[in-house]
Every structure is written in C-alpha cells, then in structure tokens.
Amino acid sequence: MNNDVLSNNTVNHIKTEHIEYLQFRKLQKYNNIISHGYSVGIDKNFRTFRSNREPLSNNEYENSMNNYKQFCKQIGADYKNIIKANQAHTDNVVSIDEINTNNTIDTKILSDGLITNKRGIVLATTNADCILLLFFDPVKKIIANTHSGWKGTIQEISIKTVEKMINIYGCNPKDIIVCICPSIRKCHFEVGEDVKEMFYKQFKKLGNTDEFIFNRHEKWYVDTVYINKMLLKGMGILEDNIEDSGICSVCNSNIIHSYRVEGKDYGLATALIGLR
Numbered sequence: 001m002n003n004d005v006l007s008n009n010t011v012n013h014i015k016t017e018h019i020e021y022l023q024f025r026k027l028q029k030y031n032n033i034i035s036h037g038y039s040v041g042i043d044k045n046f047r048t049f050r051s052n053r054e055p056l057s058n059n060e061y062e063n064s065m066n067n068y069k070q071f072c073k074q075i076g077a078d079y080k081n082i083i084k085a086n087q088a089h090t091d092n093v094v095s096i097d098e099i100n101t102n103n104t105i106d107t108k109i110l111s112d113g114l115i116t117n118k119r120g121i122v123l124a125t126t127n128a129d130c131i132l133l134l135f136f137d138p139v140k141k142i143i144a145n146t147h148s149g150w151k152g153t154i155q156e157i158s159i160k161t162v163e164k165m166i167n168i169y170g171c172n173p174k175d176i177i178v179c180i181c182p183s184i185r186k187c188h189f190e191v192g193e194d195v196k197e198m199f200y201k202q203f204k205k206l207g208n209t210d211e212f213i214f215n216r217h218e219k220w221y222v223d224t225v226y227i228n229k230m231l232l233k234g235m236g237i238l239e240d241n242i243e244d245s246g247i248c249s250v251c252n253s254n255i256i257h258s259y260r261v262e263g264k265d266y267g268l269a270t271a272l273i274g275l276r
C-alpha cells in the first residue's frame, strides 16, 4: 500500500491492485473499532447505488458488486452488511436501529443520513460533487453517514444528524469526529442567482455572508463546506474534530467522480463507515 496523489495532512490515499480509496488519518487511529473509506478511481461500473436510473445489466451489477467486495475486504468490513439509503436530497436522518431492514445494499429508506450503534453494520452514501460527512463518536461508539448536497445543506441535514446522535444515543458533541469527504468546493460551485438567494436567506444568520457567497467575474459561487463547518461548530462540534479532506471533485475529476464534469453518464464514489 503506497501513498498516492491525493494524500495530505488529513487523508491517506491508498492504492491496491484492485481498488483505490481514501482514509481519514484521524479515523485510522480507531481502526480497531471502525472501518471506513472513500472510493476513488474512475471505474464507471462502481455504481450499484444509482437508484434513480435504469437498472444495471447483470454484467455491470457483477462488476460493481465485485468492486464493493474488494473495497470492503480492504477496509475489513463485510459487504453483505452494507446499508445504503435511497438518497433524495432530503433532511431525513434515519437510525438503523429504529427500523426493520434487511442488510441489503438497495434498501429503499428515503433518507440522506444513517446512524447506528450496531456492530457489523456498514453505512454507505454516494456522491458525485455533493458533500458526504462521516461521523464517529469514539466514546459512545456511534457512527453516522450523511449526504449533504446543496439542498441538504440548505435544510441543515448536518445539524439534524448531530441532533439525532445526541437525542437517541446520548452523544456529547465534544466527542464527535466529523470527516468531510471530497466534494465540489468554492473554486467550482457556481450557482445561479436563485440558488445564491436561497443560500443568502438561509445563512445570513451565520454572520458575514461574504465568507461563503462570492462573486467572481460576474458569477456566483457558494462555499457549502464552510457552511457545513459553521453549522457543525454551532452544534458544539470542536474545530479540532472537523476533518476536512480539502479535496475538490471538479479539480480532481480525473480520479474522483464529478457530476459537473461527467454529465448525465456520471459515476458515483462511495463513502463507507462501519462498526466492528
């Protein structure tokens, strides 16, 4: 396992014969309690979770499952225990322990955040530019995995995840580590006037909006990572416990899936976190 191009102070880029992925250095310290990873690479077959499009052919499905098997094997998780919600840009965060579900990949839970305290379960989200957040409370041993695209960010799903960790599992926000996977960043997240206005209205409460809404060459850009960090800090998450990969999916679209770059035939990356 060699370090590679995307490695930085926060993440470690691991390349193996079959699969490439990132791990957060801070979470690697808890490898005895959790498994985790964020898939990178440009394999278009790595897309089992495209729930809203035509089903995969048998061949594609098999390739995709093989990728998941390899990925899980590398991080020491059981791919048969992956639970993936049906992401729909909602602010719905579901505790796996509250619902009855088979541990299947295509579970049709309409939600964009999953939480569990169950050992063996692996929580999955996917992205191609959206923000994915991995949560871990090493004291209470609770994990969560949340998809916060721009719509989820406006609905403050990151706050709703923390609230649920506190209310259901008694987590102390000071203990919770939050990892921000690669996503589109302020360098590339250009929005129209209407979306800019939505962000302005929702987040002027955060103070100086010039910190996260910019005009460059007469185009609007929003820093959704900054907004999520502010929301998390507002919930009592410590700055030191917010681990930002700092990686832009558009700037690195040769190796990370990006909807803005790939267009309608985009692939998806997967973020996994599981309790051992």
Ligand SMILES: [Zn+2]
Residues within 6 Å of the ligand: 185, 187, 188, 248, 249, 250, 251
């Ligand atoms: Zn960029």
